[in-house]
Amino acid sequence: MDKHQISVGLDIGTTKIVAMIGRKNEYGKVEILGVGKSKSLGVHRGVVNNITQTIQSIQQAVQEAEAAASEKIEDVTVGIAGQHIRSLQHSDYITRPNSELVIDETDIDRLINQVHKLVMLPGEEIIHVLPQEFKVDGQAEIKEPIGMYGGRLEANFHVVVGQVSSIRNIGRCVKSAGLDLEGITLEPLASANAVLSQEEKEAGVALIDIGGGTTDLAVFKDGIIRHTAVIPFGGNVITEDIKEGCSIIEKQAELLKIKFGSAWPGENKDNEIVSIPGLRGREPKEITLKNLSKIIHARVVEIIEQVYVEIKNYGHEEQKKKLIAGIVLTGGGSQLKHLKQLVEYITGMDTRIGYPNEHLAGDSDEDIASPLFATAVGLVMDGLKRQDRKKAEQVAEEVVENEGEEEGTTTEAQQDIVTEEPKKERRSFLDKLTERVKEFLDNAE
Numbered sequence: 001m002d003k004h005q006i007s008v009g010l011d012i013g014t015t016k017i018v019a020m021i022g023r024k025n026e027y028g029k030v031e032i033l034g035v036g037k038s039k040s041l042g043v044h045r046g047v048v049n050n051i052t053q054t055i056q057s058i059q060q061a062v063q064e065a066e067a068a069a070s071e072k073i074e075d076v077t078v079g080i081a082g083q084h085i086r087s088l089q090h091s092d093y094i095t096r097p098n099s100e101l102v103i104d105e106t107d108i109d110r111l112i113n114q115v116h117k118l119v120m121l122p123g124e125e126i127i128h129v130l131p132q133e134f135k136v137d138g139q140a141e142i143k144e145p146i147g148m149y150g151g152r153l154e155a156n157f158h159v160v161v162g163q164v165s166s167i168r169n170i171g172r173c174v175k176s177a178g179l180d181l182e183g184i185t186l187e188p189l190a191s192a193n194a195v196l197s198q199e200e201k202e203a204g205v206a207l208i209d210i211g212g213g214t215t216d217l218a219v220f221k222d223g224i225i226r227h228t229a230v231i232p233f234g235g236n237v238i239t240e241d242i243k244e245g246c247s248i249i250e251k252q253a254e255l256l257k258i259k260f261g262s263a264w265p266g267e268n269k270d271n272e273i274v275s276i277p278g279l280r281g282r283e284p285k286e287i288t289l290k291n292l293s294k295i296i297h298a299r300v301v302e303i304i305e306q307v308y309v310e311i312k313n314y315g316h317e318e319q320k321k322k323l324i325a326g327i328v329l330t331g332g333g334s335q336l337k338h339l340k341q342l343v344e345y346i347t348g349m350d351t352r353i354g355y356p357n358e359h360l361a362g363d364s365d366e367d368i369a370s371p372l373f374a375t376a377v378g379l380v381m382d383g384l385k386r387q388d389r390k391k392a393e394q395v396a397e398e399v400v401e402n403e404g405e406e407e408g409t410t411t412e413a414q415q416d417i418v419t420e421e422p423k424k425e426r427r428s429f430l431d432k433l434t435e436r437v438k439e440f441l442d443n444a445e
Contacts, residue, residue, distance in 0.1 A: 006033065007387060008065070009379025010058065010076040010179075011187070012170060014043050014213025014236060015332070017057045018373060019065040021073065022380035030381055031361040032368050034069025036061040045213040045232050046082030046187075048169040051176070058177040075182035077383035078174055079190050079375055080127070081216055083232035084163040090115060091156050093135075099151035103136070107153055108146070115157050127167070127433055128160035128186060130225055160186060160228055171437040172444075181441075183386050184434045188218035188228050190378030195330050195354030195371075196220065204323035206311050207354065208343075209374065210303070210333025212236045217307050219314045221321060227314035231306045235333040238299045245295040246287050252276055257336070262293040263300045264338035300339065304346050311347070326350030330374040386431075 011018040019036040038060035042050030062073050094111045096103070108131070115129050134142040136150035145153060167184070174181050191209045192201075201220040209216040211234045219227035235257075242253040242261075260274055268289040276285045315321045326349040329339065334353050343351045356377040357369035368377070 005387075006069075006071060007380050007383030008073050008076045008182075009190075009376045009381075009383060010061075010078045010174065011190075011373075011376040011379060012043060012048070012054070012058070012078065012173070013040055013211055013375075014046055014234065016040050016212070017043075017054075017061045018376040019058075019061040019073065019076070020368075020373065020376040020380050021065050021069040021071055022377075022384070024384055025361050027361070029361040030359050030377065030384065032364055032377075032380070033071060034065045034067070035368060035373070035376070036064025036066070036068065038064070040212075042173075043213070045234075046211070046230065047084060047166050048173060051169065051173055054173045055176045058173055058179075062177065062179065073179065075180045075383075076174060077183040077185060077379045077386070078170060078181060079185055079187035079379050080162065080167055080170060081187035081211070081214055081230055082162075082166055083214060083230055084124075084166050085127075085160065085186070085228070085230040086162075087158060087160045087228045089132075089156065090118065090159050091154065093152055093154035095152050096150070099149060102147050102149055103145045103153060105146065111153055111155055112157075115159060118159070120161055123163050123165060124161050125164040125167075126159055127162045128158075128430065130158040130160075132156040132158055132224060132226065158226060158228070167433070168437055168440055171441050175441050181434055181438055182383060184430050184437065185379060185382045186228065186430070187375050187378075188216040188230075189225065190382055191216065191330055191354075191374045192218045192220065192225075192378070193381055194356035194359060194374045194378035195328060197358065198223065200325040200328070203325040204316075204321070205325035206307075206316075206323055206327045206349075208307055208327060208329050208334075209331040210234055210329065211331045211375075212333075215303055215307060215331075215333070217310050219311065219316075219323070221323065226321075227310065229307075229310040229313075231303065231310070233299075233303050233306070234331075235336075237303075238296055238333075238336075241295050241299050242292065246276075246285065246292070248276055248285060248287075249279070256287070256292060257296065260289055260292060261296050262289075262337040263297055263342045265290060265293040265297050267338060268293050296336070297342070300336070300342060301346065304343055308347050323349065326352075328352055328354040330354035330356075330371040332372045334371045 006023045009020045017038050017040045021033045022030045025031045038057045040057050042053030048054050092115050112129050134145040135154040136145050136148050137152055192207045202223045204221040207218045213234045215231040215234050217229045239253045243250050272289040273286050278284050316323045340351050355369050356374045
């Protein structure tokens with residue numbers, strides 16, 4: 001099989017590390033060849049805090065995926081999240097030396113590079129600069145200024161900032177596990193690609209990805225990402241509360257949450273009781289489901305309210321910024337019973353659970369189409385997209401070379417790609433970031 005056709009997503013989470021191998025089938029859907037999952041030991045709230053344990057967990061997940069797919073994994077696309085990620089809005093402008101010429105890529109790159117010079121807190125670096133809309137000579141709401149005339153080019157930007165040391169630590173773990181870093185992607189963006197439709201992104205939607213250690217939020221409107229945030233709470237704090245509130249061990253608390261947990265206390269009758277075996281010769285404990293759901297409810301409300309504050313910060317109450325498609329919940333934490341109803345009750349917005357099955361091949365395993373794997377599926381899709389882009393660039397370069405040698409002998413296939421991709425796509429910041437992290441790791445060896 002052509003090595004370039006497969007892509008590997010590595011989701012380094014707080015509770016689990018997932019390695020997923022996928023490729024595109026003939027219908028353009030993603031076919032998952034193998035999945036490996038291991039318990040994540042060295043990660044706290046999305047940030048690596050024990051390099052050795054994380055490397056072991058990555059290797060375990062990768063070996064499992066390799067065995068399932070009978071493929072050797074070399075390059076991976078990694079997701080970054082964690083409590084150190086924050087975002088801000090920023091406006092900037094450049095004055096063009098010659099307004100007789102049309103605006104092109106270089107002008108936009110110049111404007112974006114200017115945003116990169118923003119002064120950040122120590123240790124922080126700009127990961128992602130996303131232009132929202134442009135203004136040319138005061139004319140507002142321009143989505144694509146390339147090809148227009150104008151002297152002053154302005155734009156509003158959504159700037160995502162993170163701690164560069166945390167990102168390098170992830171790069172270090174990947175490299176030490178014997179893998180190459182093919183790309184870095186923001187996890188909320190990966191999850192969004194896996195579970196949201198283009199219509200939802202146009203209409204306006206908030207994606208809430210409830211993981212083990214963090215809850216990620218990504219807000220889309222008019223097809224553009226408008227706001228991102230990482231809230232340092234997730235499913236683990238709910239388990240922790242059950243453990244404290246019921247005086248039981250963590251393993252039992254986790255099982256209780258998954259099997260009997262509900263986010264809505266009114267659902268359970270007073271006489272519904274679960275008996276939990278006591279530790280070594282002690283009496284079993286009896287816990288009422290009503291109490292269990294009260295504990296869960298209190299913490300879930302806190303998480304949702306924090307997310308809702310972020311959605312309000314984006315400004316969804318303004319008519320122009322209204323999120324018509326409401327909220328989509330994904331991630332392992334979204335599988336909690338009655339969570340959808342609770343989110344609708346708190347926010348007053350339509351809510352659905354996001355499954356990553358829209359982009360998956362029809363015969364995919366049901367387990368893979370679970371919200372638990374949304375980020376991993378998104379990372380595989382991102383890797384495939386990156387490969388397509390590289391391929392298109394190579395073909396375009398070949399065509400240009402061939403044209404120099406002999407005119408008019410382009411094959412039909414090349415012609416198609418060239419007509420589709422006349423301009424070289426602007427390299428994303430995450431590509432540049434990947435290169436910087438790679439360079440840093442090479443020099444640090």
